[in-house]
Amino acid sequence: MNLAELAIRHRVTTLVVTTVLVVGGIVSFNRLARLEDPEFTIKEALVVTPYPGATASEVEEEVSDKIEQAVQQLGQLKEVESKSDRGLSTVTVRIKDKYDKHSLPQVWDELRRKVGDVQDQMPPGVRSSVVLDDYGDVWGIFLAIYGDEYSYAELKEVAKLLRRELLLVNDVAKIEFWGDMNEAVYVVPNRDRMSQLGIHPAQIIEKLRDKNLVADAGRVEVGSEYIAIAPTGTFTSVQDFEDLLIMGSDSGQQIYLRDVAAVERGYVDPPANVLQYDGHNAVGLGISTVSGGNVVVMGNAIDARMQELAKRIPLGVEFGVISLQSDAVTTAIDGFLVSLVEAVVIVVVVLLLFMGLRSALIIGAVLTITILATFIFMQPWGVALERISLGALVIALGMLVDNAIVVVDGMLVRINSGQDAERAASEVVAQQSLPLLGATAVAIMAFGAIGLSQDSTGEFCRSLFQVVLLSLGLSWLTGMTITPLLCVMFLKQSKSEQGEEPKDAYGGIVFRWYRRLLLVAIRFRWATVMLVLAIFAVSLWGFQFVDNSFFPSSTRPQFMVDVWLPQGTHIDETLRTSEQIEQRLADLEGARHVTTLAGAGGLRFLVTYAPEKTNSAYVQFLVDVDDYTVIDGLIEQIEESIPNEFPDVEVYGRTFLLGPGGG
Known part of the structure; x- marks a missing residue:
């Protein structure tokens, strides 16, 4: 007894399981975690060591070199990089790609021990090293709080109020400030x-x-109470x-x-970094999502809480959106749903033309059931709805119907030839199940190199392999069970006039034309082989003109402009120059908002965004545009015009990528 016979014999159970898959898939889809990009571990940590008063060379020789030597004892180390500024050592530690988010905490603990062991070797005046292992955290919501009538201190009080209240919102992990002046x-x-x-x-x-000085002033017995003495006189x-x-x-x-x-x-003067939004001084507020959280639900909850807090926000304080991941995720999911519906409709229409209405509807129904069943198994495997997993479903749509088409076509031919439907189902599945299983396995393993890779690309794209594995595996299972049952229930033998033989299933006009083409190809077999080889050679030659990029540029309507002034430039001079450049960027056609990040890169609001470390001669602009298609032209215009007007600066425009690494 094969799978088809089992499903047909227990058709009630099969239909109940099908209903459970449909309902469970819808429920799982609504409960799945939603992110813009897959959860990706940034395998970097910073070791920051202040050495007040020391020159850059003294910092390098007396601090950075010793920390580097200690870090190089880590067996998990990939590379180490140090930057020695006047009074500050910054050592960047990168770990090998094979270590994931589960093993990295142990690596960071060992790093802290190594750095702690070398503290006794530091010269007098060196402060304790700090290991920042949350350097790779992604802040899905990045807001600018500004108001021309308010000082930085007053804006920071508003930010503190929001942090206290928004930390209570579901799925919020951490909230951090950026550009706040102490x-x-x-x-x-x-x-x-x-x-x-x-x-x-x-x-x-x-x-x-x-x-x-805060000190314990003792206690005094007053009656039956023992009261602590709190000295007054501190500065307020x-x-x-x-x-x-x-x-x-x-x-x-x-x-x-x-x-x-x-x-x-x-x-504090000079400030380490400064944030401006459309020319207004601002305080940045970054909000991160808990691991496995739903950024869309979090975004909606934060929006609702912000509405409730509106009465407590001073009049004139405004909020600018630098990055809002929940909107991007909603747009991506809406786009996927549109693609999914379009794909199902296209499949049904094409099959309608070549296989008839009933066959088309059966295959379309099985396709929908398979996708919904995939959502059920994504959740326990820890796969979220994000850019890669949604793309995997879109990629797999064309392959998900293969098993169902083979079964439906095989049964249709036998039924039209006069064979009983149940017997046709049994024979088709018995004949095709193993070949189809092999073909499905080959299709799955085609993505195995990506999913099983131990480098950063493999980790970022792992959900591609996971979703393809789930969806194609389920497509074979539904093709061998649900599809034969639906065919038995709904496929009917074509009506033929009484006394006539059953119709030839391959007697249609399409098969007749195909038969003629096949006979010609077989007759002139060498010419056919040479034609195929020629097409293959032309394709290899044309491949050299295809751009080489594993991760293309994003369609995000925002791009970066990095501006470097001569090293050693005071941040006040950097700000004066940035204000002039910001005005030029704001005047660009199609530009909506310009965010200025002076002194360092901003919070990591995208997993593919790598913020620049602290540098008083550096400023980055984030330019929001109406349409992402104009970005390349604007970057070319900026890189040509700004250096001509400001000869001392270096300007580089960049788009965001869809994955780690260069493009």
């Missing part, structure tokens, strides 16, 4: 006045340190600093700090 109180001494009163700068420093305002009393060493009298120094409240 506040500082500057004490500018009047040296002449201090000299007259006999006050040394060290006295001011010591007083400031002692005054703002600029006036508190100004009212600080200092003892003059010569006169012995107490003097207010304001009498010998100017106290000002400002921001």
